[in-house]
Amino acid sequence: MIDYRKNTIPVWTLATRDVRVPAFTGEKRMTAGRLAELRTVLAALADEPVATLEAHPLPERLDRARGIPLDAVSPLAQHLSQLVTESARSSSSAATIAGEGLYRMVVPAKFADALGRGLVRSMNSGEVAGGLRGPLVDATGRIVAGATFVPVGTVAAAGAAGGAGATAGVAVAGSAALTVAAPLVLMALAVGVSAHADTKRREAVARITELLEQLHEDKLEAEHSELDGCRDAIDKATAVLLDQGVIGASLGLDSAVHAINSALGAADRRLARWRSALDRLPDGEPVDIATLAKAFPGVDDDGGEFRAHLELASLAIALKQRVNVLQAVEHAQKDPDNLFENFTRALKRDQQRLDDMQSGIAGVLLRLSALEPARPQGLRPVFTTGEVERLMRAAHRIHQLAEAVPTYGRASDVAIEIARDKDGSVVVFPALPAES
Template identity: 60%
Template sequence: MTADSNAPVPVWTLATEDVSVPDVLGDEGMTPARLAELRTALATLAAAPIATLEAHPMSTRRDRNGGIALHAASPLAQQLSQLVTQTAKSASPTLNAASSGEVLYRMVVPAKVAAEVGKGLVRPMAAKGVAGGIRSALVNSSGVTSHAAFVPVAGKAAAAGAVGGSAATAGVAAAGAGALTVAAPLVLMAVAVGVSAHADQQRQKSIERITDLLEQLHEDKLDAERSELDGCRDAIDKATSILLDQGRLGLSLGLDSAVHAIGKAMEQTRRRLGKWQEALDKLPDGPVEVGALTKAFPGIDEDGGAFRAHLELARLVIALKRRVLVLQAVEHAQLEGGNHPFKTFIRSLKEDERRVDELESGITSVLHRLSTLEVKRSGGFLSVVVTPGEVDHLLTTAYRLRALGDGLDVGLHQADVAIEIERSRDGSLVVFPAEAA
């Protein structure tokens, strides 16, 4: 939440390469709706990814449990400080959002770039009841709290540091037309931490649901599978700290054992998906008997059935795999160096991500098909005696099948991605899960 809803808010346009585009932003204030329109125009006109970064003073903090904390010496914290310092001379004194020492930064990455980062990392989540509303820390229970004008900050000052180099060491640099600031490492690190936080958020949700399911099932084999996967968290958290907080190179190799366990679980999930797809193909056209459905998908008609436990395990392994892929992509971008770290990051991520996307898409397709099934009582419609218990079971099963389709992103377009970063007085950061803008 912003401290003063009438205060002007500075906004930077950040390019990942040295590109030239028309100056569509200008230097006058603009509304959030106008900024969104111009952001779309920049994404269309520019040959390289362009993000926007806003800086809001804070009066209240969000619950930090869902974010990733980074020290003041982390690459992302240093990049933010350098950007603000190098562009301070070209900004109006009234735009000093950091005067309070605590700032909420909000980076918005264009949809076409978000799609390259991965369709499974961030799904569209439009703010309900607020057309074009700004989500999360800028929205309270009564709606949008920030009505400030956004004022562009020109990247005209000469900046220290190279444009390229590793994500840990490169700085920002001024670009030519359009008041763009070349800051590939800043965008890279913000995206990496934001999507890593998002993947861990999905992991935590899956763990909570699996725990509840296994308490009902008492399945030792599934419990051991869950424990092995959740045991990967320490190695992943350690690698996250090394790569994103300290910026060291090559130390994510400590993920070897975790990657092996996740790889085995991915193959197990693929086998289960294949069985689900085969079972669906064998079901007859038209209404399906409940008995035939539960034989193909054990426990699908129950709150804590085996099918639902397998489904949550699949979601858990996908969330873990996506987080590992982000870390590996950051490491590759750092090791390769050069002048295009963001391109290296995207390329590395896409090489390994296709199979994960295919797996998740397959699961989504199965759930969609199950949610559209019509069911009938076992024995068919011609049975004379129908007990109240059978009617209740039939209705409950139908409702549970429909619920499987809730929240599926079938046919939805990738949205712009917003990443919110809280900066404390000591320079430390908390980066919250990336979500659709």
């Protein structure tokens, strides 16, 4: 029996195909550090994605609104239920996890990075300056501290590409047993990445709403409304695909994609104008604030049209990322024998344009933040206190633009948390970089 009071956690090793790896452990139990080492070894030695899945007790407090809910008959929920049920029958280490729980899947960086580096990024912490929001944790703030992990033995797998009842098996090499559960890995990753992109969408919408309330710009308001109106079609298409259905014209996804692509086109044109304006500035010389504000309206203020354009670009990118995931899942389901390769190839191809746009915007922000504002022009040899304060505030706001530029560290393992209720329904939370 599992005694969660002693922090004993069952863990599966899941493969997307029949792969061969050397025996990785002869131990019955392992620490969190040992489990991290195991993931590193599996990623290095396996040619196909190998993920780990941990089963934790369900925390008392969970912000379920951050995730994407799926009912008990959805393929992902069925794959997970089948894995858990079969494990409970065949392994004493998994005997008490057939009900509710919090499942944490970690996909190694080697494979997660193939999905496009812009899809899953560390997100700034709202509580600690310079901190990062890690994976979903319990009310105490951590999920694996002090835990002992018990490998779950050979079990019937959670289904192959065709659905919950499709064929599956176990890949065994030496003493290593890997459950072949491609759909579970694929769908968990797809929903987690989609939830991550939707989190970025909600953040962008909140910032845009605040900016537009200050600007009273009808054209920007219309652009914002058209983009935000795409959410309904994307949500419905996501639900249909995750139920392994076919997206029809009645969902309105085609018009949503058109609106998103139009917004990305507008962002491309604005980016080109910003670059051109920066290229026209004299090298190494202070720049007059009025000249800068003409090319970048509101750059010296808390709001402004320039910042609204940045947020509209962020919103369009977040929505496009969700559409990219939909297209990748659709490709994978159409060709079940080439499941994960299709998924990663489709995501990587579509993500390249978004990466280029984000890199271009980051370059503009860094160039702007490095500019030195010039003193106000005038005949008076002495400036008023108000003029000096305005110049200092403008300089500070311009230099702060560098803080909005995302930084890329080494590739990180990607963690997806899945909360499973007693009725078999699940909530999949945003995919995030796994804690090291």
